[in-house]
Amino acid sequence: MTGRQWASGIGGLLVCLALWQVLVGSGFVEYDLLPSPWTIAGGLATMVTEPAFAVEVGHTLAATLIGWLAAVLAGTGLGAVLGTSPLARRYCLASIEVLRPLPAVAFVPVALLLFGFSLQMELLVIVAPALWPALVNTMEGFAGVPQRLTDVAATFHLKRSTRLLRVYLPAAAPAVVVGMRLSLSLALVMAVVAEMVGNPEGLGYALVREQQALHPDLMFGYVLVIGLLGMLLNGLLVWGSRLALPGLFRRPVARWDSA
C-alpha cells in the first residue's frame, strides 16, 4: 500500500463514519436500535473500564488459544503421518472428506449435551472444526515434498527421525503455517459461537447479553472488540512465523489473499 492508498483508505472509513453519524445523529435515519458511531465510542469507553471486560476478553482468548493449540498439535501430527504414508492416506482420505464439511455449529448441541455449560463444551466446538485446516494443509505439505529431497534422504540412509526433522519439516513448513493461520481464525470464530449459543461466558456471551438487554451501543462495542482481537491474533501469528521462517513471506503476497 502506498501512502496515497492509505490516505484514501482512511478517508473512505472516515467518510462512512461521518455519513453514519450525520444520518443517525440528525434523526434523518430513524432506526430505534442503530446507534451513531459517537454513541458507540462512548459505550466502548465505559465498557473497557469495567473490571468484567478484562475477564470476558481473557476467557475468550484462553478458550481460543487452548482450542487452537490442541487442534494444531493433533492436526499437524495426524497430517504428518498421512502426508508421509501413501497407505494411510489411501485408507483415511475418504473418511476425512466425508467428515470435513460437517458444519461446526452442529456440534454445539452435542457439546452441550455431553459437557453442559463449561469450558470443555467450548473446546469441543472449537477443536472439531479447527482440526481440519491444520490437518489437511500439513498433509498436503508433507505429501508435496519434492522427490529430489526424499531421494537425497534415502541415499544418505538418514534415520526416520532425522528425515522427518531435517528434510520433511522444513520443506512442508510453509503449508503447515498456512494451516495454523486458518485454524487460528476459525478457533476464534468458533469460540465466539460457542459462547453465543452455549457456554454463557466471554465476549460471545457479552455480545448476546447486550443485544437482549437492548444496549446497541455496547453490542456494537463488543463487535468492534471481537474484530480487533481477530486482527491482533492473525497479526501476531504472521509476525511470529516471519521470525521463525524468514523467507516465507519474502515473495510479495497478493493483497486479497483469502485468509
Place this chain on the structure above:
Amino acid sequence: MNRLLPAWVGLVPLVLVLIVWQLAVPAASPNFPPPLAWWRSLLAMAQAGVLLPAVFETLWTFLAGLAIAIVAGFGLGVLIGTVRQVRDWSALILEFMRALPPPVVVPIAVLMMGFAPAMKLTVIAITAAWPILLNTVAGVQAVPPLLSDVGRSMHMPWHERVLRIVVPATVPALLVGVRVAVALAIVITLLIEIFTSLPGIGVLMVQGQRNYNSAQVFGLLGLVGVLAYCLTIVFALIEGLVLSRWPPRVARR
C-alpha cells in the same frame, strides 16, 4: 476428481468406528447412543411429520441466502475490482470487515430486524457474500493485461469491456469464492436457527438437547453431515462442469 470421489477404501476407518460404537455401547446409553438409535430417532421424527419440513426450510433458506450472496458479492466485487478509486477508498473498511467473525452479524441483525424471515436471508447473504466479493476483486485484478489491452485498443465502451472481458475472465475466481461461501452459508443457516429458534434443523437439535434426547441430537448431527457433504459434492460438480467448458472456446483462424 480423485479428491472429490476418493476410493471407497478410505471410508473404512469411519465405518469401523460406527460399527464398534454400535456393538460396544448399550442401546440406552444416555450420552453416546449407538448409530442405530440415531436412525430410529430420525425415523420417528419423520413419521411425526417434523423432520421433512425442517429439512426443507433449512435447505431453502440456505439456497436463497446463497443466491443473493452470489449476485451481490459478484456485482460489488466487479465494481470494486474495476474502479481503482472505489478500491482505494473501501480498502480499510473491507480489511476490517474481513477480520470480523461472521457469526457476530447474527445478533446485530436480530436486534435491528427482529425475528423475521427477511432477517435470516439478510444475515446469510451478508456473511456469504464476503468470500465471493474478495475472490471476485482478486480475480478482476488478475485479468491478464493482454485482455484488457485488447479491449482498449478496440475502443470498446466501458460497459462492454466489463461484460465481455472482465466478467468472463473472473468466473473461475468467482467459483472459488462460492466454494468457501457454501460452507459458510450452511454454518450460518444452522447458527441462526439455533440462536433464534426460527424453524429448521437447528431448532430440532436444540429441542433434542434440551430434552436430553441424545439419540435425536446425534441423529440430526449425522443428517446435517450427510446434507453438508452432498451440497459440497453438488457444488464441486457444478464448479468442475463450468471450469471444463471455461473459457468458451472459439474456433481459431
